[in-house]
Amino acid sequence: MFKYLLRRLNLFLATSLVMVGVLFYATGLFPVDRTHALTGIHTPTASQLVQIEQDYKLDKNQAWQFIAYLQQRLSGNLGISVTSHQEVAEELSAVLPASFELAVMAAIIAICFGVPLGVLASQSQHKLTQNTIMAITLTGYSVPVFWLGLYLSLWFGVDLGWLPISGQINLLYEIKPVTGFMLVDTLLSESEYGMSAFKDALLHIILPATTLAVLPFTVVVRSTRSAMMNVMNQTFIRAAEARGMHTSTIILRHALPNALIPVLKHLGLMLGSFASYAIVVEMIFSWPGVGSWLVSGIYQRDYTVIQGGILAVALLIIFLSILIEVLHTVFNPLSRKDLYATS
């Protein structure tokens, strides 16, 4: 197991290195001065210019420059934003929690509704129920997310007036950021309006989280269904049936834990698509997260913001997908069989 973890760590480092390499190459291609693209300082003074040249080793060859670039980025120096003149790292740490909050809510919605529905689809004998669930998931899989988001906000936000459609919280509430997660911060805040602020924040997150949950939800339903159908045909399920166990016990205790393993793997493979979805959803609902920050960065050609955002998101995705792979191996002894054999 130790050897396996070491190999995964190795993979993580190698993939991240290639990713930073791609980013470094792209930085060189940006249609601005190299110093500007690297630091975000538009017209550096003479002393700044010397400093930049020293930091990024601009007088040496490409390999040295890459190492210097890596050093700067890993030590947290992402440059300053061209438009706001703030440190990119600071801005990033301000927008990351909001994205996390949205992602966690969407994941909770997707799993809480997706797993039961997937089990229902696999167990139901009615052709109608099965077909309805499959039709819903296939439509959810195919719908363009920006269009869905627009329509949800039009229906629930404008026509019915039930839910707010933009932002994280009503601007009337002044909440001091402690953790960065709005739902937690409102609960932690000591003002007398804390509870109503929490409710407001909860109302704000419903629409974006639901929109974002559509794709993971369909993936969960479909993979749960196929995994359950696989598992229910196996001999240990028949043995459990022969022992006279109740169907619900069999499904909950014997089948479902086994079926969730491939679901986890599927979710891991879809992380990139989820991230793309999240960017669009954040744009539509003006959610102050990484996605809308990055897109406004590209509208303003804010090259340091683009680099910092892509670096953070891609590193996160690499890390999460390797984490999911490791978890998959931990939970599934069968996949450990060919662990040491091939590449």
Added chain:
Amino acid sequence: MPPVKIYQEDQIASPTMRVWLNFSANPFALAGLWTIAFLLLLTLFGPMIAPFPPEAQDPRALLLPPSWDPSGTVAHFLGTDDLGRDIFSRLLHGAHLTFGMALLIVVTALFTGFIIGSLSGMMRGLKSSILGHLLDALLSIPSLLMAILVVAVMGPGLENVFWAVGIALTPQFVRSIHQSVHEELQKEYVTAARLDGANSMQIFWYVIMPNVWEVVIIQTTLAISAAILDIAALGFLSLGAQAPSPEWGAMVAQGMDNLLTAPWAVTIPGLAILFSVLSINLVGDGLRSALAPIRN
């Protein structure tokens, strides 16, 4: 007249025939296939049958609702947008931008991915590892972020969407082809063929590939639907197709200003995207279940 049966034994359908029989037994998948054929025709001949040019503005027919509405006219079948442009014609002109572009991107990505994936799958050891995993790093950059990077380097435009989505899709092909070639290579029938004296090229083409085509086909359908959604999303964010272009995602973005008064300018292109992706997913699903008994 059906052919007269002389012999007792049943005719055994070829594998391809069996897949087709399985596939066509599913009415939804067949409907999807017809829709795709229809879309292909529109992609090729849409601009010819469109009643208006895509950018023709009619100041006397601004924000006209679709023809089934009491105040709509048949001349503008699906209504007009805020500049008086005919939505039906724009949809027809946009088909080759959204759907045709997606096909083009997928074919290119498939070709590149096929070469790299099969090469790295057939090789062993470090070389295979490097070739196979090199592009895995690109896999971790979501397609939209890749597009943002490409736009930052080359500026927005429909040609750059080709590169952005293509670069995002190619590693998926590389990975799936690499994995399935690698898996097949371990199996015993390959060893048997090798003992019969087949060289690497023959093993690759005649022994392994027939078992890998299914993976390639399924991956292709997945990639086409992903490509359409990506192109449309980029058009919507105006990072891809730019404002007057009749690309479907860009049409949604252009209709957004009048969402409350003229929702059809957003609904109709959105539905067009939804149905084209849905039909491709239906075919993909049908293919997967038709191929499943053979694969297992």
